[in-house]
Amino acid sequence: MNRPAPSPPPTKPALSDRLRAVARHRMVWPALALALILIVDGFVSPGFFAIRIVEGRLFGSLIDILYRAMPTAVVALGMAVVIGTKGIDLSVGSIIAICGAVIAWRIHAGDPHFVILLLALGAGLLCGMWNGLLVAVLEIQPIIATLILMVSGRGIGLMINLIYGGTNPSFTSPLLQGLSVGHIGLVPTRLIVGAGIFLALWLLVRRTAFGLFLEAVGGSPRAARLAGVNARLIQYSAYLVSGLCAAAAGVILTADTHTSDPVSEGLYIELDAILAVVIGGGSLAGGRIYLGGTILGALVIQALTTSILTSGLPPEYNLVVKAVVVIVVLLLQSANARAAVVSVLPGRRK
Amino acid sequence: MGENGAGKSTLIKVMTGAVRGDAGEILLDGRAVRVDSPGAARAAGIGAVYQEVNLVPTMSVTKNLTLGRQPRRFGLIDWRRARAAARQKLARLDLRIDPERPLGSYSVAIQQLVAIARALEDDARVLVLDEPTASLDANETQRLFGILRDLKKRGLAIVFISHFIDQVYQIADRITVLRNGIRVGVGSIAEIPPLQLVSLMLGHELQEVEQAAADLQAAPTGEPILTATGVGRRRVMEPFDLELRPGEVVGLAGLLGSGRTETAKLAFGALRPDSGEIRIAGRVVLAPSPGRSLRLGVTFCPEDRKSEGIFAELSVRENIGLALQARRGWLRPLSRREQDRLAREMIDKLAIATSDAEKPVGQLSGGNQQKVILARSLVSGPRVLILDEPTRGIDVGAHAEIVTLIRGLCAQGLALLVASSELDELIAVSHRIVVLRDRKKVGEIRGADATRERIIQTIAGA
Numbered sequence: 001m002n003r004p005a006p007s008p009p010p011t012k013p014a015l016s017d018r019l020r021a022v023a024r025h026r027m028v029w030p031a032l033a034l035a036l037i038l039i040v041d042g043f044v045s046p047g048f049f050a051i052r053i054v055e056g057r058l059f060g061s062l063i064d065i066l067y068r069a070m071p072t073a074v075v076a077l078g079m080a081v082v083i084g085t086k087g088i089d090l091s092v093g094s095i096i097a098i099c100g101a102v103i104a105w106r107i108h109a110g111d112p113h114f115v116i117l118l119l120a121l122g123a124g125l126l127c128g129m130w131n132g133l134l135v136a137v138l139e140i141q142p143i144i145a146t147l148i149l150m151v152s153g154r155g156i157g158l159m160i161n162l163i164y165g166g167t168n169p170s171f172t173s174p175l176l177q178g179l180s181v182g183h184i185g186l187v188p189t190r191l192i193v194g195a196g197i198f199l200a201l202w203l204l205v206r207r208t209a210f211g212l213f214l215e216a217v218g219g220s221p222r223a224a225r226l227a228g229v230n231a232r233l234i235q236y237s238a239y240l241v242s243g244l245c246a247a248a249a250g251v252i253l254t255a256d257t258h259t260s261d262p263v264s265e266g267l268y269i270e271l272d273a274i275l276a277v278v279i280g281g282g283s284l285a286g287g288r289i290y291l292g293g294t295i296l297g298a299l300v301i302q303a304l305t306t307s308i309l310t311s312g313l314p315p316e317y318n319l320v321v322k323a324v325v326v327i328v329v330l331l332l333q334s335a336n337a338r339a340a341v342v343s344v345l346p347g348r349r350k
Numbered sequence: 351m352g353e354n355g356a357g358k359s360t361l362i363k364v365m366t367g368a369v370r371g372d373a374g375e376i377l378l379d380g381r382a383v384r385v386d387s388p389g390a391a392r393a394a395g396i397g398a399v400y401q402e403v404n405l406v407p408t409m410s411v412t413k414n415l416t417l418g419r420q421p422r423r424f425g426l427i428d429w430r431r432a433r434a435a436a437r438q439k440l441a442r443l444d445l446r447i448d449p450e451r452p453l454g455s456y457s458v459a460i461q462q463l464v465a466i467a468r469a470l471e472d473d474a475r476v477l478v479l480d481e482p483t484a485s486l487d488a489n490e491t492q493r494l495f496g497i498l499r500d501l502k503k504r505g506l507a508i509v510f511i512s513h514f515i516d517q518v519y520q521i522a523d524r525i526t527v528l529r530n531g532i533r534v535g536v537g538s539i540a541e542i543p544p545l546q547l548v549s550l551m552l553g554h555e556l557q558e559v560e561q562a563a564a565d566l567q568a569a570p571t572g573e574p575i576l577t578a579t580g581v582g583r584r585r586v587m588e589p590f591d592l593e594l595r596p597g598e599v600v601g602l603a604g605l606l607g608s609g610r611t612e613t614a615k616l617a618f619g620a621l622r623p624d625s626g627e628i629r630i631a632g633r634v635v636l637a638p639s640p641g642r643s644l645r646l647g648v649t650f651c652p653e654d655r656k657s658e659g660i661f662a663e664l665s666v667r668e669n670i671g672l673a674l675q676a677r678r679g680w681l682r683p684l685s686r687r688e689q690d691r692l693a694r695e696m697i698d699k700l701a702i703a704t705s706d707a708e709k710p711v712g713q714l715s716g717g718n719q720q721k722v723i724l725a726r727s728l729v730s731g732p733r734v735l736i737l738d739e740p741t742r743g744i745d746v747g748a749h750a751e752i753v754t755l756i757r758g759l760c761a762q763g764l765a766l767l768v769a770s771s772e773l774d775e776l777i778a779v780s781h782r783i784v785v786l787r788d789r790k791k792v793g794e795i796r797g798a799d800a801t802r803e804r805i806i807q808t809i810a811g812a
Contacts, residue, residue: 209675209683212664216672219661226620226658227726228644228676287663 026281030296033279033329034303038062041307048310057183061310069302070194071249073295075269076276077201078245080294083277084211085218085238086286087135087142092246092273094153095127096266099250101160103176104169104260113175120254121247127153128243132236146239150270157262170259180255190252197248201241202291211289214238218286272301279329300329351511351518352528353551353747355703355715358511359401361528362478365509366398367391378475397469398478401716405465407454412436414453415468439467443497459490463497470501477501478509483517484742487605495521515544527551551747570597570781573632575765576648576734578617581626587612589625590791592784594734594765599756601780602769603805609789610769611653614738617767618650619643631733644677647733651723653742653769655716659723662712666704667693669711669722673730696725701751717744724752728759735759736767741775753779773802785809 041048041061051060075092082089099120106116127149134145161167182189205211216224217234225231246266253266278284279300280293304325308318352358363369365376367385375382383394391398405414412433421431436449445463453461462482469477479498483491498508498521512518518525518539525542527535527550535542535550542550574593582589587609594600602610615621617628619638628635630646640650652658661669671689678684684692693707700721704714711722720740727735740756741749756779760766770776776783783800785793785808793808 207683209678209680212668212672212675212683213680215664215668216661219663220657222658223652223661224672226618226640226650226652227673228641228649228730229672230641287661 026290027293027296029329029332030279030281030293030300033325033332034296034300037300037303037307037325041303041310044307044311053186056186057188058186061306063188065299065302065306066191067188068306069298070190071252071266072269072272072276072301073298074194074197074245074249074252075266076273076280076294076298077198077291078242079270079273080277080280080282080289080291081201081205081214082142082238082242083218083274083282083284084214084286084289085235086221086284087218087235087238088146088274088284089131089239089242089246090143090146090270091127091131091149091153092242092249093266093269094150094157095124095243095246096250096253096269097154097157097260097262098127098160099123099247100254100260100265101157101262103173103251103254104166104171105160105163107171107173108164108166108169113173116173117176117179117251120251121244124243124245124247124250125240126243127246128240129236131243132239135239136232136236154262157260157265161260161262166260168259168261172258173255176251176255177258180252193248193252197245198291198295201245204241205289205291210234210237215287215289218288272298275326276301279326300325351515351525351547351551353717355530355718356528356551357531358528359480359715360531362398362400362480362509362511365391366396366478368398368400392471395471395473395475396478397471397474397476399462399465399469399480399482401480401484405453405461405468407461408452410451411440411447411449411453411456411464414464415439415449417468439470440464442470443467459486459494462486463494466494466497470506474506476507476509478511480511482510483512483514491517515547518547519544548747570595572596574629575631576617576767577629579627579629581616581623581628583612583616583621583624586621586789587616588790590784592617592767592791594767596733596763596765597760598782599760599766599768599780601776601783601800602767602786603773603776603783604786604809607789608786608809610771610786611738612789613784613786613791614650614736614767614769618648618736620650641676644673644730647731648736649673649727649730649732649734650736651720651727651738651740653739655719655723660711660719663710665708666697666702666711666714666722667707670696670707670725670729673726677730692729696722696729700725700755701748717748720744721748721752724755732764734765734767736769738769739771740768741770741772749775773805776800777802777805 038048048061051058051063053059079089079092102123103116103120106119107113111119131146131149134140134148135142161169179189179193184192205214213224213229213234216227216229217231221231221235224234249269250266254260257265276297277294279297280295281290282288282294301322304322305318308321309315313321360369364371365385367387367390370386376385377383378394378396385391385394385396406417409417415436416432420427421435422428433449440447440449443463443466445460445467447456447460453464456464466477466479466482482494486494498510502508510518510522522539524538525536525547526533527542527547529551572595574595576592576594578590578592580589580591590613592600592613602613604610612621616623618640619628619635619642620640622638628638630643630648633646635642635646643650661672667689670693671684674692675684690707696702697704697707702714702721702725703718711719714722720742724740737756740752744752753775756766756768768776768779777800780800781797783795783805784791785795785805787809795804795808
């Protein structure tokens with residue numbers, strides 16, 4: 001061991017190195033994209049950044065973006081964990097529908113609303129256990145395994161409604177609606193709930209070794225097993241996390257609409273969630289989890305939607321503009337595309 | 351020639367357009383050629399086979415050979431001509447295989463030859479081979495050399511990258527030596543004798559490592575730390591007995607496919623035995639698994655580092671800390687400072703060539719990845735270390751280091767089980783050598799009896 005290490009002794013990084021390190025940081029690109037969208041909005045619609053207090057709560061486009069992005073962001077956080085293990089969870093929209101049906105059913109049955117909240121989350125956990133069973137124990141490919149619940153989940157929701165003969169039953173619940181559309185002080189409650197979920201998940205992933213194990217399993221399940229990680233259990237728990245996150249979003253969305261509508265509630269939310277993860281720097285190849293980036297990704301998606309609506313463009317443009325922005329963000333993240341851009345700029349090549 | 355991380359692979363990637371060079375020019379027949387993509391390299395007459403075979407195992411040999419340049423008729427693929435072209439390419443290498451079978455159904459050696467056949471365009475002038483013999487046995491290597499000599503006679507220039515010194519002297523006319531990304535020597539094989547080659551590669555005189563069995567202390571006689579009794583698995587490995595004592599190195603010898611890896615994995619619990627009993631430190635291990643073995647102080651360094659060893663996306667630090675973390679469980683995370691300390695310590699101790707501990711392991715060279723896996727095992731505080739091919743794909747310098755390291759560990763009271771295809775290496779480190787043939791333990795040779803001849807005789811069943 002007396003051969004000197006061939007690497008040169010560490011020196012203080014130069015400014016350009018530090019700049020490059022910043023540019024290489026995954027969060028920079030989604031943050032730039034978000035900033036760009038907001039700046040354009042500021043030009044297009046004056047007063048975009050104005051935040052007023054109306055009826056004792058905060059109002060304004062920025063608050064609106066945060067408010068509307070929250071359910072997708074929470075679903076996307078769970079998705080980020082699953083994608084980190086090289087998996088995917090297509091069933092999140094259906095889990096939301098099932099939670100909605102469970103809430104409406106139990107309110108109809110007259111349970112205390114606090115218990116109903118726990119039951120809804122429990123339903124999500126149960127869905128996660130089902131997905132985890134298929135993926136981690138039976139070793140079915142995640143896209144197929146979660147497709148099963150994605151397809152059947154909305155049917156299950158309708159069947160739950162049938163238990164007591166309800167079709168799109170509406171309800172009121174001070175507790176659940178308080179969580180969804182209420183506000184504590186000036187701040188909408190759901191933003192506080194969302195921040196709480198983010199914090200809890202961040203602590204779980206980054207302050208325990210759970211995140212390292214998730215990323216190890218996502219990077220190479222066989223290597224993780226040989227290194228002593230219980231790869232199955234880790235994979236299984238990723239789907240539990242995703243199920244719980246979807247259930248939390250389900251509570252918010254259901255309470256917001258005052259009704260259980262299993263056919264359309266949370267429809268296509270899995271696609272926005274996957275997109276948010278990818279914009280946030282995650283790769284479907286697994287191995288890395290970026291919770292902060294995922295939140296930014298969800299905000300990028302919602303900011304786009306909101307700005308198209310406030311800019312006066314016909315809402316029909318929404319999906320196409322979204323697609324274009326997504327392509328640009330993903331190109332910015334691609335090392336190859338960045339290199340191509342840099343090589344075209346004169347005098348920038350070393 | 352050059353050590354791991356010397357820049358061999360990078361150099362040929364620049365030569366073949368896989369990576370764009372940012373200075374200098376490439377001359378072919380005295381004319382500068384622009385090689386900025388693999389396609390351009392091919393058009394210029396430079397064919398390359400990279401270290402890892404880049405073919406599609408599920409497709410037929412024909413498809414692999416013609417992929418991307420299928421002959422066309424009316425815009426459709428002309429499979430008749432494609433087959434003819436494939437047969438012709440195979441014939442040039444004297445390969446008699448059925449081109450319609452999927453490539454994956456052939457041995458790695460054949461796949462390697464198919465990769466060479468693919469790289470050889472009709473008008474190829476230069477052939478670049480990156481470690482072509484890494485996964486070949488001696489016979490297959492000689493066959494490849496026969497083909498290479500034949501190609502040489504037909505006027506093809508060949509760049510042969512290898513860390514097998516003997517092979518280079520067998521096949522090469524001239525040697526270029528790289529170290530840390532710099533060319534440190536070039537000359538004909540007569541001008542650079544082996545000793546000088548090695549010192550050029552290392553930057554100093556090679557220490558004598560092969561002092562062999564003489565300085566191995568007498569085999570320890572204490573209580574065994576790991577005992578396997580009648581452990582086996584149907585269709586994988588016949589039941590075998592194995593004992594490992596603290597401070598002892600046991601070698602696993604045998605031909606390719608004789609069950610070396612299987613024995614190691616069964617002892618570790620990576621393969622679940624369906625018969626027999628494993629005891630670690632006197633305790634019977636029920637339902638052996640890697641996690642259980644790890645908690646009892648047994649670690650394993652796999653042979654196939656790419657799919658079973660490294661986490662390419664994770665940093666050197668995270669890779670090194672993983673096994674210890676798995677042993678502690680998810681609720682007791684290692685502090686960042688502790689992780690940094692362990693990583694720094696291991697980078698120094700094993701001389702891992704990396705710019706810093708935060709670099710993703712996937713960006714390290716093969717030999718350094720191997721060292722990271724070894725570091726991961728060592729950090730977890732093992733009592734038993736199972737090494738499967740610890741020096742596979744590693745250059746001479748690192749090879750000597752790992753042999754020295756194994757001896758040091760055993761002097762500290764670790765028990766080691768080392769599976770290797772290199773007999774000399776096994777003889778140099780082992781107190782006992784377990785010999786395997788056809789997935790069965792056929793003998794155990796102790797101390798001074800363990801000579802090359804004796805092992806080969808046992809393998810051959812004489």
